[in-house]
Amino acid sequence: MSSVHVDALKKYYGAVHALDGLQLEVAPGTIFGFLGPNGAGKTTTLRILTGLARPTSGTAQVAGVDVLMEGSRLSRHIGHLPEEPAFYTWMTPREFLDYLGRLYGLSSKARLSRTRELLALVHLEEVSKRRIAGFSRGMRQRLGVAAALIHHPEVLFLDEPASALDPAGRKEVLDLIENLRGQCTVVMSTHILADVERVCDVVGIIAKGRMLVQSRREQLLEKYAIPAFEVEGDDQAALLLWAQELRRLPWVISVVPRNGPFRITVRDVQSAKRTLLAMAVNSGLTLNRYEEVRPSLEDVFLQLVGAEDVS
Amino acid sequence: MNFITVFRKEMQEQWRTYRFLIVAAVFAAFGLASPLLAKFTPEMLKVIPGLPPGLLDSIPAPTVADAISQYVKNMSQFGILLALLVTMGVVVQEKERGTAAFFLTRPVSRETFLLAKYAALTVTFICGLALAALGCWYYTLVLFEPLAWGPFLVLNGLMLVVFLVYMALALLASTIARSNGVAVGLAFVALILIGGIGSIPTIGDYFPGRLFSWGTTNMLGGTGTAWPAFGVSLGIIVLAMLTACIVFRRQEV
Numbered sequence: 001m002s003s004v005h006v007d008a009l010k011k012y013y014g015a016v017h018a019l020d021g022l023q024l025e026v027a028p029g030t031i032f033g034f035l036g037p038n039g040a041g042k043t044t045t046l047r048i049l050t051g052l053a054r055p056t057s058g059t060a061q062v063a064g065v066d067v068l069m070e071g072s073r074l075s076r077h078i079g080h081l082p083e084e085p086a087f088y089t090w091m092t093p094r095e096f097l098d099y100l101g102r103l104y105g106l107s108s109k110a111r112l113s114r115t116r117e118l119l120a121l122v123h124l125e126e127v128s129k130r131r132i133a134g135f136s137r138g139m140r141q142r143l144g145v146a147a148a149l150i151h152h153p154e155v156l157f158l159d160e161p162a163s164a165l166d167p168a169g170r171k172e173v174l175d176l177i178e179n180l181r182g183q184c185t186v187v188m189s190t191h192i193l194a195d196v197e198r199v200c201d202v203v204g205i206i207a208k209g210r211m212l213v214q215s216r217r218e219q220l221l222e223k224y225a226i227p228a229f230e231v232e233g234d235d236q237a238a239l240l241l242w243a244q245e246l247r248r249l250p251w252v253i254s255v256v257p258r259n260g261p262f263r264i265t266v267r268d269v270q271s272a273k274r275t276l277l278a279m280a281v282n283s284g285l286t287l288n289r290y291e292e293v294r295p296s297l298e299d300v301f302l303q304l305v306g307a308e309d310v311s
Numbered sequence: 312m313n314f315i316t317v318f319r320k321e322m323q324e325q326w327r328t329y330r331f332l333i334v335a336a337v338f339a340a341f342g343l344a345s346p347l348l349a350k351f352t353p354e355m356l357k358v359i360p361g362l363p364p365g366l367l368d369s370i371p372a373p374t375v376a377d378a379i380s381q382y383v384k385n386m387s388q389f390g391i392l393l394a395l396l397v398t399m400g401v402v403v404q405e406k407e408r409g410t411a412a413f414f415l416t417r418p419v420s421r422e423t424f425l426l427a428k429y430a431a432l433t434v435t436f437i438c439g440l441a442l443a444a445l446g447c448w449y450y451t452l453v454l455f456e457p458l459a460w461g462p463f464l465v466l467n468g469l470m471l472v473v474f475l476v477y478m479a480l481a482l483l484a485s486t487i488a489r490s491n492g493v494a495v496g497l498a499f500v501a502l503i504l505i506g507g508i509g510s511i512p513t514i515g516d517y518f519p520g521r522l523f524s525w526g527t528t529n530m531l532g533g534t535g536t537a538w539p540a541f542g543v544s545l546g547i548i549v550l551a552m553l554t555a556c557i558v559f560r561r562q563e564v
Contacts, residue, residue: 072420075419085409086410090328103313103316103418
């Protein structure tokens with residue numbers, strides 16, 4: 001049974017179609033990256049799946065619970081971290097987690113040990129007696145993760161968990177998510193591709209309220225990524241001349257300067273491997289780097305979302 | 312579901328955010344000040360220069376009735392204002408800050424969320440009113456004569472019912488509104504409507520404001536009741552809370 005099953009989900013706000021027949025399937029234990037540009041429908045989906053919003057039509061089940069019909073049961077199965085988690089800032093983190101533990105019916109002994117365990121997990125032990133009012137954004141985000149985990153949820157929904165954080169804060173939150181692998185199913189929405197590449201097993205790309213593709217990350221890269229090479233040299237003028245020559249070749253799709261290196265995307269990898277380096281040498285170029293680049297999720301994303309924008 | 316836990320949190324919040332102390336301090340101040348004002352207003356008038364001769368002689372010596380009517384006047388103005396001010400932000404601010412969304416994905420029903428807030432505010436106002444009543448009773452004892460406990464308790468009980476009416480309406484306004492400004496506007500519209508309609512003769516006998524005069528008359532040994540106004544007040548409370556629960560259940564936060 002899937003941890004999350006969504007079928008033909010629609011959410012209309014007047015003329016705006018926030019979700020337009022979304023399909024989604026997340027297997028248990030997966031870290032699922034829900035990827036899409038701003039306004040694609042990620043947050044709306046998570047709000048419906050956590051019972052905060054109602055769809056216009058369609059069905060959704062989380063951990064076997066019908067989100068629409070059994071909303072009161074849902075909260076015991078899920079954890080939720082909104083994009084900007086809000087707290088009662090007059091509380092300390094310890095009091096806050098203890099309060100949540102009470103809501104989930106944990107005994108006082110269980111609350112005490114779970115609070116300690118979670119504060120250690122999110123590195124907030126030292127500030128456990130300080131009021132949340134004085135916390136930085138990163139600290140609040142980590143406390144939000146702890147709050148979402150208090151009752152060992154089966155499915156954890158994280159809405160843009162690291163988007164607004166500085167690099168150090170982002171790393172901490174992503175490490176936390178990575179450590180949850182195997183403990184619960186994680187559905188993480190984001191528009192930051194690097195975050196998905198780093199922690200997610202399965203990726204779903206959404207645009208204009210529809211799921212464009214959903215697949216394991218490696219399969220997605222294999223299926224959609226276009227082979228590419230990167231070449232970097234000191235003489236930019238010579239490289240530009242060489243680029244013009246390359247563009248005339250039938251197996252070359254494009255040659256694009258990318259902040260220094262030139263990215264050459266090709267139709268035929270074998271021809272490129274045989275010819276590119278030899279051509280560069282014959283053209284008298286001094287190369288600092290020549291590399292067959294691993295296709296990135298960014299390439300796949302731009303390809304899919306770009307095609308959707310054109311259509 | 313989880314009512315006690317949420318109620319405890321609400322009480323703790325009222326304490327830590329000084330809401331409890333503010334309500335208690337305001338009520339205590341007006342409770343203490345009422346008999347004092349009644350007693351010393353003629354004395355204060357005496358020191359105002361240029362008063363027409365004979366005016367002071369025409370003012371009768373203050374009595375316990377003046378202390379009571381001053382108390383009721385203060386409570387009917389500032390008590391109601393306080394009930395609106397303290398209540399009208401409690402739900403809408405949580406919606407604006409995002410804490411409502413954060414907690415409604417927990418095992419907290421929306422009804423519990425609202426009712427726990429109302430219950431905590433009720434406790435706060437009971438405590439505040441108790442302080443006001445004690446202050447008023449003590450100074451009336453010192454400056455005039457002892458008040459009869461029974462009718463005085465009834466008077467305060469009736470005042471509490473009026474406050475609860477306005478708190479329920481302010482909570483409804485706070486639930487309906489999407490922003491604090493709208494909640495303030497709605498709460499004051501309710502105040503004007505209830506106050507305005509309540510001041511129309513005959514119709515006013517059925518409105519909460521009538522409870523003040525019932526309590527005062529009873530206190531001063533008069534006869535007559537205002538059970539219809541009492542029933543309507545309880546009806547408004549139940550209806551406002553029920554509507555708030557229904558609206559909140561359907562609302563996307």
